[in-house]
Amino acid sequence: MLERFRITKLAGAALLALTLAAAARAEPALPPEVASLLARAKLPADALSAVVLETRPDHAPLLAWRADMPVNPASTLKLVTTYAALDRLGPDFRWQTRVYSDGPVRDGTLLGDLYLQGGGDPKLVSERLWLLLRRVQGLGIGRIAGDIRLDRSAFALPESDPGAFDGEPLKPYNAAPDALLINYRSQLFGFTPDTEAGVARVTLEPPLAGVEWPASVPLEAARADDPQDCGDWRGALRADFSDQLHPRF
Secondary structure, eight states: OOOOOOOOSHHHHHHHHHHHHOTTOOSSOOOHHHHHHHHHTTOOGGGOOEEEOOSSTTSOOSEEESTTSOOOOGGGGHHHHHHHHHHHHOTTOOOOOEEEESSOEETTEESSOEEEEOOOOTTBOHHHHHHHHHHHHHTTOOEESSOEEEEOTTOOOOOOOTTTTTSOTTSGGGOOOOTTOBGGGOOEEEEEEETTTTEEEEEEESOOTTOOOOSEEEOOOOOSSOTTOOOSHHHHHOOBOSSTTSOBO
């Protein structure tokens, strides 16, 4: 079921007003409400491209303003993938992550392997994975004598370059799709200042076996004119992930 959401950006507000105000318009002109919004934001009319269509395909556009001009779709492009997902999967579709075992359970011990079969759930974050394994424990499995095996075969994807889009292969938005996409295939570094020690404590979520990172990084001295100004502290960290098992700052 789709719920209402608040549109906060000018483009979204303009399109909403366009839908409401242009219902009876067919001529290529901007509704006054939309023109007023653009003027208030000090944007020229040619900064907007919009098409308002009837849901029935046999009707002409209610409004077509610079419809043939190529523009950056920005975040509105997700409407295309959302429509495709609703059309192909349906509004009630739920991603499934299945758990299998290949041995009996005796005295709380699984005498075999435990399999996690990914189904493409894009929101399989640490908390949901924890709940999934809690359900496994609820079935009487407190110990696994074998291995935990991860099945990612649901997606047959070709090899891709994560940096091909913008040269930033480590950005979370460049993570490739994965049938067992845990925590969006990203890790979160946290930095907690300890002013008495003159350092910021470094944490990693989720922590991974075999990955070592500095326990702390030094703090810079506060500015006398503005002690609260941290400046570009992210850039000052000079993060180095060339060795993925030993990140450095």
